[in-house]
Amino acid sequence: MNHRTTRRSRRLVASTAVALTAGLVLAGCGDSDKDNKSSKSGKDAPAAAKPELSVDGAYIPVPAMDDMAGGFFTVTNKGAADKLVSASSPLAGSVTLHATVGSTMKERKSFTVPANGTLDFSRGGNHIMLEKLKHKPKQGDKVEVTLRFEKSKPITVSMPVKPATYNPSNDAKTHSTTDKHSSTDKHSSH
Template identity: 60%
Template sequence: MNHRTTTHRRALAGGAIALAAALTLAGCGGDSDAKESADKPELKVSGAFIPEPTMDDMAAGFLKIDNAGGADKLTSATSDIAGDVTLHSSKDGAMKEQESFTVPAEGQLDFTRGGNHLMFEKLKRKPKQGDKVAVTLHFQKSDPIKVEVPVKEATHNPEQQGESAHGSHKSH
């Protein structure tokens, strides 16, 4: 055998080994695909509302995100009514802007009065009771979710008014 034939056979043998390895890994891929789909977030937004703001330049928003799948993160929100929409937490009466919020696997993320909330800043127009405000929620893994958020009376609080914050969903 000459050098060219030997090199060609080695290349073919190397290619066959690489193909066999790729096919073996592809066979294992089904398991990782099943795991990925089990880890995939399944998000649903409910109970969203904005109390009619008392200020002309800012408003707060509240909602619940249920997750029937793997964990995700709410990374931002946008709305055509506001120059900025920021994520905030409130603890012990102190409000603090957050970079993101975890939406736990098989759990929920609640935005409630006195707790986590959206801040609509630099309002382009002041929403009135009865209006609907378009809001888009952006996540680390999931596609954005668009929500039409109703504007309620300034004092609206579902938990104080006997409405369940969890609706008909199971509490985790």
């Protein structure tokens, strides 16, 4: 009798396990099929699946040299991660991306724009270099710069030329009123 009870218990456990496994497989198939349909259509894709970029605080200090200038700005992202991969300007023969590590400036091919975060280009840190300038910009001028990203549309920014000693952290009023540009705005690209 003890032997029969053990055999029945094993069959019951095995049958229950098979039934549960089959139920999970069927439930999984149903959900994945539904997910595949919504993924293909893109209608149910979460908003954070795409980067949502904007640029503000952009400026160029009056350059000390006739042929190059630095540029600073902040890229804010309210979506998925992206990468800043290049920049251009009608004023410059080339625009390069740079990071300052310690006291050394190093050219970079790209910068990550973190998901739901910011990428800062500020004095003493990341910056763009406008090289081979066609003319030296003066204080009060505006310089057009187009930023290109791996996933997002290009963003063209009108960067005001500020005094050589300008520091936005010391001038919060000017910083807060700076033009804002986003990847969803209609901008020309160069």
